[in-house]
Amino acid sequence: MKLYDGGRAPNPRRVRVFLAEKGISVPTEQVDLGVLGQKSEAFTAVNPLQRVPALVLDDGTVIAESIAICRYFELLHPSPPLFGTEPKDVATIEMWQRRIELHLLFPVAHVFRNSHPAMKDMEVPQVPAWAEANKPRVLDFLATLDGHLKDNTFVAGGRYSVADITGLVSIDFMKPAKLAVPDALTHVRRWHAELSARPSAKA
């Protein structure tokens, strides 16, 4: 198999952190997003939607979408479980994984893509008013998350999971979007510091 990776972008990093937590090594090819390598003819033949990461299996099957790739590796290498094992834990992890995407990762991405000068050829047209509309949504969700993390070491299911990975990359993605976690949200900051201290965070 081969993993098409994409440097510092949040979605490829989710997969790398996931693989590091599992202790899995996969042959990798870097797609240079800086020169729009994901839009090249060669990569478009791999993923017509022109997005990284993408995993090509030995039979030629292409699995795109970070979480689909992570789930594939979870089934091949169940330990340590990062999507949960019992139905209630599986559902709780999926709930938080999606809450963090919908209310943090995606709004942060909207801010970044619609306000950062480096994105003007990628996000056409940029809509600055949409970037502005998403800033308070990010802060509102972080406040809710802070209340949840007051009583929880990890975000879901009592142990480290894929939902924490999405949280880590979302909060790190706030920096290029010129957003910051307010000092008052001490539980979010504690959680982010702990996730960042794990060796996998360097992936």
Place this chain on the structure above:
Amino acid sequence: MKLYDGGRAPNPRRVRVFLAEKGISVPTEQVDLGVLGQKSEAFTAVNPLQRVPALVLDDGTVIAESIAICRYFELLHPSPPLFGTEPKDVATIEMWQRRIELHLLFPVAHVFRNSHPAMKDMEVPQVPAWAEANKPRVLDFLATLDGHLKDNTFVAGGRYSVADITGLVSIDFMKPAKLAVPDALTHVRRWHAELSARPSAKA
């Protein structure tokens, strides 16, 4: 357990169609989105993010997020499998389920929420330029999807799956967003007609 449902909105419908395909009946309470019932004090105590659907288990655990709820029922009632069984099928279904969300359901929702007069108290502020920016994205993805469905009866894994359910509700959601599937996309139209003809589509 009790399912908090929400009428015609796309996400609650995903869960209802899923349960109908499984032949599962769950005690249900309707939340009236027309009077912003999801923002009531009672429902906010169930889901602080004020969104339906939400499933409350007998031990009080709350599972929110449509796909988390569906996956919970998949684990309790594996047959017929709607998330796949073998790793490659599971990953392929997850890929398409997410592609349809990211490139169809969410862009259609952005158009609806940022342009429809009925949403002006829900989407604050409405950003009409963002609605406009999403219209061509919906059509671009539908064209890609049409090419895929030319050679596939269902969208993923060779059989009906949760990815088809997300497709059905996404295309039906285009109507209130004042979008239409172009006549030329005959494979998308065939697929949507077949999904709509299943008894579960009435759920």
